[in-house]
Amino acid sequence: MSRLIDQIKKDRITAMKSGDKEKLSTLRLLISKLEKEKVANKLTDISELSDTQAERVVVKSIKELDKEIEAYKNVNRDTLSQEAEKELLSTYLPKPLTTDELKVIVQEIATKTAESGNNIGLAMKELKATIGSRADMGAASKMLKEELNK
Known part of the structure; x- marks a missing residue:
């Protein structure tokens, strides 16, 4: 059982209760990507994904956001929501190495x-x-x- 996925689910419930729509939307999208990973690995529940597999999904999501932010900056669009999503997703990764x-x-x-x-x-x-x-x-x-x- 993945502790990371459990934490993401708990945070989603907290976001629902507090009415934080941006956080809820980001966490729902992340859970959707975890579901896709579950299907790709032929598992029955996302809780069967290891923390390492879940971290890979989070890292991939952050890289996608980086590309999106770069594209938005190239056309002079606001990137605040993407940066907020990236910051939220980063909290689910281990502390980066110096x-x-x-x-x-x-x-x-x-x-x-x-x-x-x-x-x-x-x-x-x-x-x-x-x-x-x-x-x-x-x-x-x-x-x-x-x-x-x-």
Whole structure:
């Protein structure tokens, strides 16, 4: 049972009771996306999704909002509601890693990888498993490649 999904459902009920329409709308949309993930994984209930799977859905939703915000800014439209949605969704993710914490993790993985023959594929797999959704994989990948090329 996913604690993250339970929290999202509780927050949805709280938003319903308090009359917070924007928060309720965002949480309903998120639950809808979790339902799609449930179907894709051939599960019977969204509560069967792991926290990791739910986090992936939240991260994907945030990335979609980033693209939407960028598109709105390009045509000089107001992005306050999208930014509010993004802020709300961000509360369901684990605390992001600082650059220093990420560097330490990347250096450890690079050291292990160098000892085992510089296999970048295995290093990336370990990096993804270690940092999950706590850091941008693009930046982490770039750091890892720089570390391995030293």
